[in-house]
Amino acid sequence: MTTPNFTLLLADGRRVIARMADDGNASLTIEGVAPVYFRRQDAHVQLENLSEAFPVSGLLALLGQVFCNSSRVPLLEVSAPLSLDRARDAIRQGVFDTLLGHDGHTARLACSRSSFWQHPLPWLTTSSAAGMPLRYTFSGEKRHPQRPPIPHGEVYRRELPGLNTTFSLRTVDIAQDLERFNRWMNLEQVAFFWEQTGSLDEHAAYLQQMLDDPRVLPLIGSYNDEPFAYFEIYWCKEDRIAPYYDAQDHDRGWHVVVGESKHQSAGKLKGWFRSLMHYMFIDEPRTQRILGEPRIDHTRQIGFLESQGFGRLKTITLAHKKAALLRLERETFFDDFHP
Numbered sequence: 001m002t003t004p005n006f007t008l009l010l011a012d013g014r015r016v017i018a019r020m021a022d023d024g025n026a027s028l029t030i031e032g033v034a035p036v037y038f039r040r041q042d043a044h045v046q047l048e049n050l051s052e053a054f055p056v057s058g059l060l061a062l063l064g065q066v067f068c069n070s071s072r073v074p075l076l077e078v079s080a081p082l083s084l085d086r087a088r089d090a091i092r093q094g095v096f097d098t099l100l101g102h103d104g105h106t107a108r109l110a111c112s113r114s115s116f117w118q119h120p121l122p123w124l125t126t127s128s129a130a131g132m133p134l135r136y137t138f139s140g141e142k143r144h145p146q147r148p149p150i151p152h153g154e155v156y157r158r159e160l161p162g163l164n165t166t167f168s169l170r171t172v173d174i175a176q177d178l179e180r181f182n183r184w185m186n187l188e189q190v191a192f193f194w195e196q197t198g199s200l201d202e203h204a205a206y207l208q209q210m211l212d213d214p215r216v217l218p219l220i221g222s223y224n225d226e227p228f229a230y231f232e233i234y235w236c237k238e239d240r241i242a243p244y245y246d247a248q249d250h251d252r253g254w255h256v257v258v259g260e261s262k263h264q265s266a267g268k269l270k271g272w273f274r275s276l277m278h279y280m281f282i283d284e285p286r287t288q289r290i291l292g293e294p295r296i297d298h299t300r301q302i303g304f305l306e307s308q309g310f311g312r313l314k315t316i317t318l319a320h321k322k323a324a325l326l327r328l329e330r331e332t333f334f335d336d337f338h339p
């Protein structure tokens with residue numbers, strides 16, 4: 001079976017495509033630069049050529065072609081004709097973990113699977129929050145970092161080869177999403193947990209409130225660009241759950257509504273869930289923990305979260321519900337539950 005290509009969109013808009021042939025020969029191509037040819041044997045890749053014009057960040061396409069198509073490779077070693085300075089730069093850019101050696105012409109570099117998945121370039125389709133300086137402000141009596149402006153349009157996209165589909169996230173657009181949001185919120189099974197039934201006007205006001213709240217990022221999730229779910233991502237430090245645990249500056253929490261039953265299979269559940277966690281961690285590299293607070297009687301969701309690396313902290317009583325407070329650590333996710 002032919003291994004699928006991996007396409008990487010660079011910050012300058014150029015695409016790098018990694019292709020792997022059945023005989024083990026492979027190439028990296030990018031507009032305006034000579035193709036890079038390489039051979040892979042198990043967990044080692046040998047680059048036959050690499051011009052100075054080829055950006056080292058483009059080597060992420062090679063890593064993606066391996067890590068996204070083979071779950072049996074925890075660490076990939078790459079031998080490449082790189083100068084020592086360019087090899088070190090590749091590590092500073094987060095493309096590789098470790099410089100294993102350099103003989104004056106060829107660099108031996110390594111990247112772990114967990115490190116690869118933490119790089120934002122292959123997945124984010126807008127700028128991350130990483131560039132925000134750490135400045136503090138107050139929401140009432142709550143002191144917390146000043147939050148980045150809300151992004152607009154698509155923010156994340158990832159191919160899911162095992163499901164033969166693409167998952168993406170984009171910011172809510174009231175004109176585009178109001179009718180489906182209204183329909184989803186008025187579904188009986190959603191209303192039971194969200195308690196957010198209402199009219200179109202009421203839901204338009206609700207979504208506008210979410211878009212105006214710097215604490216919240218309201219998102220639409222899609223499979224193959226077909227919307228199926230609504231997500232609210234929030235910063236915990238200024239949220240109502242903050243007093244119930246040792247909230248850190250960049251902890252994030254989330255809520256979800258899956259409104260289309262055709263996308264409620266076990267495979268698609270795991271697909272969107274791990275992608276959502278992935279987005280929250282790579283959008284802000286200072287985020288070390290993700291919190292969940294499902295209703296205490298939502299035992300199915302609680303059990304699923306625990307199966308995906310969330311640890312149960314305690315039971316808390318909020319104004320509108322009694323909830324289980326659970327937490328996922330960054331290290332746990334990328335080491336054991338990466339996408």
